[in-house]
Amino acid sequence: MTKGTEIPRAGSLGAGPFTVNAVGAEGVDLTSVDASGFTSNLFGQRPDQGGPSTVNELSIAVLVIVGDTAKLRLFPAE
Numbered sequence: 001m002t003k004g005t006e007i008p009r010a011g012s013l014g015a016g017p018f019t020v021n022a023v024g025a026e027g028v029d030l031t032s033v034d035a036s037g038f039t040s041n042l043f044g045q046r047p048d049q050g051g052p053s054t055v056n057e058l059s060i061a062v063l064v065i066v067g068d069t070a071k072l073r074l075f076p077a078e
Contacts, residue, residue, distance in 0.1 A: 001028075001070050013076060014056035015040075023070045028062050 001007075001020050007030075009016035015032065022029040027044035032055065034040075042053050045062045052061035054077045063071045 001072055002068055007072075007074070010058045010074065013058040015058035016055075018060075020070075023065060023068050025065070028065065028070045028072070030060070 001023065003020055003023055005020040007016055007018040007020070016034075018030045018032045020028065021031055027046040027049075028042075030040075030042040030045065032040040040055050042055070042060065045053055045060065047062050047064055049062075052059040052073075052075075054060070057077045059075050059077045061073045061075075063073055
C-alpha cells in the first residue's frame with residue numbers, strides 16, 4: 001500500500017474505512033473516521049513494533065516497508 005490507499009470498512013469488526021496517510025522509514029500512518037465522526041489515528045506503525053495495533057475488533061500488522069510501499073495484514077483481533 002502507498003500513500004492515499006483506501007482500506008474499506010471492516011463492518012463486521014467495527015473498524016474503518018482507513019486511509020494510508022504516509023509510508024516511509026518512520027512507519028505507516030493510518031486514519032479512520034467512522035460514521036459517527038470518531039477519528040482513529042495510527043501513527044508510525046512498523047514491522048518491529050512488537051505486535052499489531054487493534055481498532056475495535058480489527059488488528060492491523062505492518063509486515064514490511066520498502067521505500068514508500070508497505071504490506072499490511074488485516075485480521076480479526078484475538
